[in-house]
Amino acid sequence: MPIKVCIFDAYGTLFDVAAAARIAAAEPGRGALAAAWPKLAEDWRRKQLEYSWLRAVMAAHVDFWQVTQDGLDWALEASALADPDLRERLLALYRELQAYPEVPAMLARLKDQGFATAILSNGSPDMLQEAVRSAGIGDHLDDVLSVESVGVFKPAADVYGLVTKRFGCAAADVLFVSSNGWDAAAASAYGFRVAWVNRAGAPLDRLPGKPHHILSELSSIPDLATQ
Incomplete structure (x- = not known):
């Protein structure tokens, strides 16, 4: 057929889901992110997907923007980059991948x-x-x-x-x-x-x-x- x-x-x-972290890492004053952005991007994506699967199984649906934020928060903490300004910048960049x-x-x-x-x-x-x-x-x-x-x-x-x-x-x-x-x-x-x-x-x-x-x-x- x-x-x-x-x-x-x-x-x-x-x-390109890695673009947000890659672009932010190249901006002035982002030295800590520049050294860690590949891991951050990988962790962010992995947790984003894991949370979507788990919420589907748990019948605990929220929209993907919430899942994206939750995954980023985990990834930032895992890389010791829990900076509110960086968080907001990464989320803004994710909206225009x-x-x-x-x-x-x-x-x-x-x-x-x-x-x-x-x-x-x-x-x-x-x-x-x-x-x-x-x-x-x-x-x-x-x-x-x-x-x-x-x-x-x-x-x-x-x-x-x-x-x-x-x-x-x-x-x-x-x-x-x-x-x-x-x-x-x-x-x-x-x-x-x-x-x-x-x-x-x-x-x-x-x-x-x-x-x-x-x-x-x-x-x-x-x-x-x-x-």
């Missing part, structure tokens, strides 16, 4: 080829709209879908169901793209065609559902969608 819809995870897939360099042209190609395109993300609607606007990719997207409409984080099946409901399509009509191995596995198990963007060269997750394609970046997505 040919692909009709191309769906993208947001954070880590289209948007940079897109990976290949993203605008890749999305433009998909639209030129006639595919519907959208984001499906744990992010809250306001976070996602700010990131899309900052990256300048809104004209290349038909929609931005947030888990807030179902009140549970990925990898809950109800989240992936937002795509088939929105576009009136079968799961097999969808090419789903994510940089998260667990997300790729869950989307594949749901029935999507899946491309895992494995920028870090990580091992394949031992989970039900396997990605159909494994990539190092996003440039080839328009070619995959036509296969």
Whole structure:
């Protein structure tokens, strides 16, 4: 069955989640952060994801902005960088994360080829709209879908169901793209065609559902969608 819809995870897939810490570390007066930002960025992302999974299991949902703040607070304390001004700067930068360099042209190609395109993300609607606007990719997207409409984080099946409901399509009509191995596995198990963007060269997750394609970046997505 040919692909009709191309769906993208947001954070880590289209948007560089390490950019906030990297940019802040390069600013004047951030010597302590400059020495620690890679660990801070890694801890922040890990805790952000862990808290989303745990809250889903605990049925204790809050929006992703709260989870993002909670993860940052843990990461700052772990690196002995619990500075309120730094916290506010990092959060401000997270609201306007940079897109990976290949993203605008890749999305433009998909639209030129006639595919519907959208984001499906744990992010809250306001976070996602700010990131899309900052990256300048809104004209290349038909929609931005947030888990807030179902009140549970990925990898809950109800989240992936937002795509088939929105576009009136079968799961097999969808090419789903994510940089998260667990997300790729869950989307594949749901029935999507899946491309895992494995920028870090990580091992394949031992989970039900396997990605159909494994990539190092996003440039080839328009070619995959036509296969």
